[in-house]
Amino acid sequence: MHVTGARPNFPKAAPVIAALERHPLRQLLVHTGQHYGDRMSEVFFRELGLPAPDVNLGVGSGTHATQTAAIMVGLEELFVAERPDLVMVYGDVNSTAAAALVAAKMGVALAHVEAGLRSFDWTMPEEINRVVTDRLADLLLVTSADAVAHLGNEGVHPDRIHLVGNPMIDTLMRHLGALDATAAAAQVGVDPSEPYLVATLHRPGNVDDPADVAELVQAVHATADQVRVVVPLHPRGRERLARAGFMDHDRVLVVPPLGYVEFLGLVTGSAAVVTDSGGVQEETTVLGVPCLTLRPNTERPVTITHGTNQLVTRPDLPAAVARVLAEGRRADPDRVPPLWDGHAGPRIAAVVARHLGL
Numbered sequence: 001m002h003v004t005g006a007r008p009n010f011p012k013a014a015p016v017i018a019a020l021e022r023h024p025l026r027q028l029l030v031h032t033g034q035h036y037g038d039r040m041s042e043v044f045f046r047e048l049g050l051p052a053p054d055v056n057l058g059v060g061s062g063t064h065a066t067q068t069a070a071i072m073v074g075l076e077e078l079f080v081a082e083r084p085d086l087v088m089v090y091g092d093v094n095s096t097a098a099a100a101l102v103a104a105k106m107g108v109a110l111a112h113v114e115a116g117l118r119s120f121d122w123t124m125p126e127e128i129n130r131v132v133t134d135r136l137a138d139l140l141l142v143t144s145a146d147a148v149a150h151l152g153n154e155g156v157h158p159d160r161i162h163l164v165g166n167p168m169i170d171t172l173m174r175h176l177g178a179l180d181a182t183a184a185a186a187q188v189g190v191d192p193s194e195p196y197l198v199a200t201l202h203r204p205g206n207v208d209d210p211a212d213v214a215e216l217v218q219a220v221h222a223t224a225d226q227v228r229v230v231v232p233l234h235p236r237g238r239e240r241l242a243r244a245g246f247m248d249h250d251r252v253l254v255v256p257p258l259g260y261v262e263f264l265g266l267v268t269g270s271a272a273v274v275t276d277s278g279g280v281q282e283e284t285t286v287l288g289v290p291c292l293t294l295r296p297n298t299e300r301p302v303t304i305t306h307g308t309n310q311l312v313t314r315p316d317l318p319a320a321v322a323r324v325l326a327e328g329r330r331a332d333p334d335r336v337p338p339l340w341d342g343h344a345g346p347r348i349a350a351v352v353a354r355h356l357g358l
């Protein structure tokens, strides 16, 4: 049983589900409903070749406790009814940690895809979700060597840790041929012959507190004085950013969240990306697009050591963008971390099949 629920879960689960189809087992796909609607959920099911969810718990938005509790109650009933042999969870969202707690307390085996990442920043809800999920998981499926080391330091037995690579990159590689920068730019109303940045912003650390929002608006406006900035805006910060005048700059183009192919098409044609997303740091690393991450830390340091990522503060953003625009893209074939090769799904499926004795 795969438990998904939020946007970043979908490109991680798709290649695992596809690879497991080649094994003799029954798969159930659960959508918790943490994210919902066409732009945050349904478009990914259409584009990524995911089967329709067998169950949608429809929990929707809420405080952490409300949302996590609703997911737990729904999953407990479902686990009792379906008695899964293994529950698979993805990433670090509330749906992930909620499923892990229910599985562990019911004695159901748990596999965590993208285990072991650590920002060591306990103000992030994701860090809490990661640590809780990893502590409870039987199979820890890991994207990078640093994550193996973190789990070892936390006392996880090496037999449980499997370095399998990055399934999100499987999805990216599968769709590379469909990414069309010109079409994506036209679709959002950008002239593709002029340089543009793509920005995604949704972390509480950037969009929740009015003082942070004010600083963010100033940073992005000073950036937009240099170059057009296209922002497919996550619903989380929309109202606060609008109230703070984020949209009041003629080179800041705010559009609704985009589908996967359209979003990554736009990214491939961009001069650089500004983001606080986890997944986007990884995708830009593989695509070779410079990435400026507006965060004080990252749980994905390989995107800095191998890839195109750098951490920047909000006040430093305009100068960092100026530098990146002057440098252009680096042609560096070594930038892709080991095992980010498009074959993580089959490796995960092999570990799961072995675990289930298939």
Ligand code: UD1
Binding pocket: 006, 007, 008, 034, 035, 036, 037, 040, 061, 062, 067, 092, 093, 094, 095, 125, 126, 202, 234, 235, 236, 278
């Ligand atoms: C969640 C994850 C975060 C991940 C992000 C990916 C947690 C704690 N956080 O953050 O790690 O990076 O998803 O996108 O799980 N909303 C909508 N429509 C939706 C979903 C959300 O309008 O489909 C709005 C609601 O006002 C909601 C707010 O966004 O209250 C936040 O949604 P939530 O799922 O709680 O967290 P995200 O910020 O999306």
Ligand code: UDP
Binding pocket: 007, 008, 011, 200, 232, 233, 256, 257, 258, 259, 260, 261, 263, 264, 276, 277, 278, 279, 280, 283
């Ligand atoms: N993404 C998308 N459309 C958008 C913004 C992001 O398809 O408008 C994709 C992106 O390519 C990546 C995933 O959503 O595959 C990452 O999700 P998000 O940034 O919401 O979550 P995070 O990775 O930060 O948890």
